[in-house]
Amino acid sequence: MATSEDRFRVIDFYLTFFGSFQRAKLMQHSEISVATASRDISAFKKVNPDEIKYLSKKKIYCATDSFCTQYSHDPVTALKYLAAANEVVMDAQYAGDVIQADKLDSGIVSNITRSIYNNTILKVDYYSARSGKGTREWSPHSVFHCNNSWYCRAFDRKRNEFRTFRLSRVLSTSELNECSSLLEREPNDVEWNEKITITLGPHKKHPYPGAVRLDNALPPNGVKNIHISAALAGFELTRLRVDASLGGRLDPHQFPLQVLNIEEVKDVSSIRMAPGFGMN
Numbered sequence: 001m002a003t004s005e006d007r008f009r010v011i012d013f014y015l016t017f018f019g020s021f022q023r024a025k026l027m028q029h030s031e032i033s034v035a036t037a038s039r040d041i042s043a044f045k046k047v048n049p050d051e052i053k054y055l056s057k058k059k060i061y062c063a064t065d066s067f068c069t070q071y072s073h074d075p076v077t078a079l080k081y082l083a084a085a086n087e088v089v090m091d092a093q094y095a096g097d098v099i100q101a102d103k104l105d106s107g108i109v110s111n112i113t114r115s116i117y118n119n120t121i122l123k124v125d126y127y128s129a130r131s132g133k134g135t136r137e138w139s140p141h142s143v144f145h146c147n148n149s150w151y152c153r154a155f156d157r158k159r160n161e162f163r164t165f166r167l168s169r170v171l172s173t174s175e176l177n178e179c180s181s182l183l184e185r186e187p188n189d190v191e192w193n194e195k196i197t198i199t200l201g202p203h204k205k206h207p208y209p210g211a212v213r214l215d216n217a218l219p220p221n222g223v224k225n226i227h228i229s230a231a232l233a234g235f236e237l238t239r240l241r242v243d244a245s246l247g248g249r250l251d252p253h254q255f256p257l258q259v260l261n262i263e264e265v266k267d268v269s270s271i272r273m274a275p276g277f278g279m280n
Contacts, residue, residue, distance in 0.1 A: 002030050007040045008047075012071045015052065015063040017078035017113040022060050075109035079150055079167075082113060082143050102149050102168035111173040112152060116140050119185060121178045125171040133171070134158070139180035141189065143167070146235040153192055153231060155184040162189040164231060164270070191231040196268060198233060199260040200224050203243055203252035212256045216240075223260065234270035234277075245276030
């Protein structure tokens, strides 16, 4: 059974990564009664009187500007929480036992998760694989995990568009005292919300397509349609090792599946990162 110290850690977790919480959230998380949750919150406030305040109109407890986390938390736990809420966790499980996953800084992650939760703007120092180091302003709205890495979807004011960023490349973050505009939020991210259909089948050069069909639970005709966010399509094709070249140019043993409707989806921006894209 969780102790009051365990529940203090939960309170600290919510304040660190989301900036606020409701009593009901503590009750649900710790499976405790209203009375127990109220006692724990009061005890936490007594120990940390200058770091938490209650907003009666919103009925939430918020971290003050002087809040400082008291515990060591795993930042991936917060990312999993957000990703699960958005239903965009793409990997069947979180890898890391065989290949070392990206090492993430708790302070950076907490700034990003609070920004997502509260619709605020972040100043970000980012190391792009294409343009090198630079400073940007983000309005992040979602995170997801794919191929052993964590990513953030955000409106990038530098490019004036929604883009996807790898969290391991974030060098530092600082919170700006500014709320994002409605145009910079998730409902206006067209690619994120647009669902496209990708038709998959055994690679046309694979000598044993029946084995590929069995390995990937394809229907008897060997053709399967997947419906996915346009922003995530390239990540999913990479995860599944799908040949996205126009003529099936990749090794069918390394890439046993093939995109059968590549002409229909070739203009989707995330498809450009898929294996073999652009090869004729």
